[in-house]
Amino acid sequence: MQLKNDLLLRVIKGEEVERTPVWLMRQAGRILPEYRAVRDSVSGFIELAKTPELAAEVTIQPVDILGVDAAIIFSDILVIPEAMGLPYEMVEKRGPWFPNTVRSESDIKKIHIPDVKDSLSYVLEAIKITKKGLNGRVPLIGFAGAPWTIFAYMVEGSGSKTFSKARAMLYQEPVLAHSLLEMITIATVKYLKAQVEAGANLVQLFDSWAGILPPDHYREFSLKYIDTICNAITEVPVTVFAKGAFFARREMGELNCDVVGLDWNMDISESRELVGNRKVFQGNLDPAALYGSEDSIKAATSRMMASFGGARHIANLGHGLYPDLDPGKVKLFIDLVKSYPR
Ligand code: CP3
Numbered sequence: 001m002q003l004k005n006d007l008l009l010r011v012i013k014g015e016e017v018e019r020t021p022v023w024l025m026r027q028a029g030r031i032l033p034e035y036r037a038v039r040d041s042v043s044g045f046i047e048l049a050k051t052p053e054l055a056a057e058v059t060i061q062p063v064d065i066l067g068v069d070a071a072i073i074f075s076d077i078l079v080i081p082e083a084m085g086l087p088y089e090m091v092e093k094r095g096p097w098f099p100n101t102v103r104s105e106s107d108i109k110k111i112h113i114p115d116v117k118d119s120l121s122y123v124l125e126a127i128k129i130t131k132k133g134l135n136g137r138v139p140l141i142g143f144a145g146a147p148w149t150i151f152a153y154m155v156e157g158s159g160s161k162t163f164s165k166a167r168a169m170l171y172q173e174p175v176l177a178h179s180l181l182e183m184i185t186i187a188t189v190k191y192l193k194a195q196v197e198a199g200a201n202l203v204q205l206f207d208s209w210a211g212i213l214p215p216d217h218y219r220e221f222s223l224k225y226i227d228t229i230c231n232a233i234t235e236v237p238v239t240v241f242a243k244g245a246f247f248a249r250r251e252m253g254e255l256n257c258d259v260v261g262l263d264w265n266m267d268i269s270e271s272r273e274l275v276g277n278r279k280v281f282q283g284n285l286d287p288a289a290l291y292g293s294e295d296s297i298k299a300a301t302s303r304m305m306a307s308f309g310g311a312r313h314i315a316n317l318g319h320g321l322y323p324d325l326d327p328g329k330v331k332l333f334i335d336l337v338k339s340y341p342r
Helices: 007-014 032-038 045-049 052-065 080-082 105-109 121-135 147-154 166-172 174-198 215-232 246-252 270-277 287-291 294-309 327-338
Strands: 089-091 095-097 141-144 202-207 239-241 260-261 280-285 312-318
Touching: 007 202, 007 312, 032 045, 032 052, 045 052, 045 089, 045 121, 045 239, 052 121, 080 147, 105 174, 121 141, 121 174, 141 147, 141 174, 147 166, 147 174, 147 202, 147 215, 166 174, 166 215, 174 202, 174 215, 202 215, 202 260, 215 239, 215 246, 239 246, 246 270, 270 280, 270 294, 280 287, 280 294, 287 294, 287 327, 294 312, 294 327
Parallel strands: 141 202, 202 239, 239 260, 260 280, 280 312
Antiparallel strands: 089 095
């Protein structure tokens, strides 16, 4: 189907566009009271994610309410560990928790590469329903966690400031670490391809914990697998967002991906020099800037837009929205990007 608003896809193709497209990481589910209402009708996040009609509804909410130029399917990166045999719980105010973890050879034997069309059918169904509901209004973004970030949760068993158990494994059991990363990579390629088949117009890899690895480990235990995934996904554009991986920007330029996400610590013109001209950039306003006054949001947005210089840019934040941001201020940012003069 021809999309009515295909700004985002045209920017990725390198076309001249009338204005910069904008969407926000974590736009579905974090700030909208309309989301809370749907979520409160079920037992919690996981049930919501596993109910395709409701997942589709909250995916479309930011398109209707905030006016973003893309939808991102409502799900979580942690559905992959679950499909591999490691279920998780979402503990209110604390985040994800895994009753079982992978720390040894025998733990690896207990997990498997999933048949994604079976174990993740709820996500694929949500994508299909969302596509119908969007009716071609904007593109739909599919996503997955990058293998290193998924590995970090599977080994650690929860969120962590240091992920020291996951990082210890890279030093103590590198062979074991690589075999887990390989399994995650195979599962992720299958999962992303299934999302595309179900209707995702582009996909994004979230490497949320990229920034805690030293550069040599990042190359060996993360980039290598991201590279494999980028080479495997040939059907749609791929975005790589590696939070904190300022040290790997040159390598990002060499990946077989279309879009590179920048976090707010990354200087925009320095990033252009390091990454080169072949990639579209996505980002990178500090999410905390949206706590500021309207005037300061206007100034920060203009500064960001001017630094990107209008070309080859998808406007976004430098990481996901924070849950306590005021939806009105979030909408202000979106409107400012949309009306930014060319
Ligand atoms: O972008 C979107 O709006 C689509 C949905 C989406 C969710 N999680 C829904 C969610 C996406 C793209 C994610 C990605 C995700 N999940 C990442 C990568 C992006 C990032 O922020 O770095 C990570 C690291 C996770 C893991 C995760 N899921 C954590 C740490 C938590 C708890 C804290 C939090 O973020 O709220 C979650 C829960 C989660 N995932 C919620 C939502 C809407 C909150 C659940 C609730 O409603 O209580």
